Amino acid sequence: MRKLSITDWFFVLLAVAVVAGGGIMVFAKSAPPMQHQNMGAVVPAAHSDGLSDTESGYRLEPVTTPGARGAAVPVAFRILDSTGKPVTRFLDNQTKQMHFFSVREDMAVFEHLHPVLEGDTWHTAVSLPDGGVYRLFAEFVPLDTADPRHPVVLGLPFSVPGDTTIAAVPAPADGVTATDGYTVQRVDRGELKPLSAHELRLSIRAPDGTPVSSLEPHLGANGHMTGFHTMLLSATHLHPVELAGIPLNNGELSFQAVFADRGEYRLFLEFVHGGKLRRAAFTVGVA
Template structure:
């Protein structure tokens, strides 16, 4: 057998390197296995916001903020579009262009008023009987909206200085009594609501003498108005009445459609008109 020369050894080494390199390239070019993940379940769109003073290109601009407790405390603000233009016209939402809410963080102070436009600035007054941490909400429907059922809600925190009498947020309960003596009882099931699921909430309304309310007077163009607030986040949720305005109530029951976006507890404020007066009922619901 012929002994390999130095040249033979060089050619052998080069061949080995070529083969090894090709193997490495082949290994690297082999695609990794693809793991297909199941698509996330589609859930109903929810309306729960007011946690920011900017949303959808609109911005809440403070002009006059509450300076202390009292009656008829002035508030003024502007709504600016993305280009900075003050917005002075919106779609009518339950007969009003602008709904304005104030809620204290313990849910024991709730105000719902409708600001008036002066020039490019919205003005209103609210009663603030006690100090504490509050949040105000401006709710409106832009003229170019694609979903008039879901308004834009901008929220701004503020505080009222001085001694404050705070109370615990009421626990979930199906029954409540208004300051005017009307009993409002939630009669739908289940008691604990699933998050991100559209549900109908039914409330049986009784007069102070225990009689079912068979017909409500129109309030804001409907049988009633309901807004909910998450008791920890202070996000706002608008609920829509089902029965048409002026329609008789079967067994005194009024129905609202709802979708809650976060788990936790919500304080719901139901406003309805009967016997020539506006009544407000507050009830807490749990969402899991």
């Protein structure tokens, strides 16, 4: 019997690797959708991040994309399935079938909107006060999803020409002043790690310094928060822990979070108090 040469051993090992890889692939597909295998530990999976216009068999097809500044610049798009057919019905996700975000690369311009469906096309209008490089995101939950808490997020870049005033992304800090003098302070002290479950606890205080005892429902919840990686521009959706209508303990509101990558994230918190929608933005570091 002939001895195996170095070349023979290479192809033997390659064949073993292919077989093993196939087994791993089958195992990964059979794993629960909210789990991620990592060194034997089970942690939640990160959300679809919007860095691509295709994900999970869906594609974002632009119809009208912004190309100029303005207070109400039209945007229109379709969501297509794997056969190219427009999809016009999704599960309600915080009371809406479709969430839409527009963010500039320096995080200084951000909008959260809810497009209206006309025929097979979703329509909205964005406020673009300045030029620069932006990214738009469409977030929805398919009707046949195995996990309604993990939406599909599709994204596309666009740019607005002209002189642009770029702002530095604020560094991670404990406190931030929100709209109308409200302050939001992160009070949890846990270190944030990628692909690990975290609970962010935020203390919300009114302009007079007193803790906000309760919030009015916003999109069927106590609040809404979306984050964006400051370098990659990937999107992260965070889920509120306290149910709508439940009083806050010392003004604290909590969110469940899983961050996919290391780096800094700019988080945009929206909440309703005193009959008005308010927004606070702050930066966290994931290491």
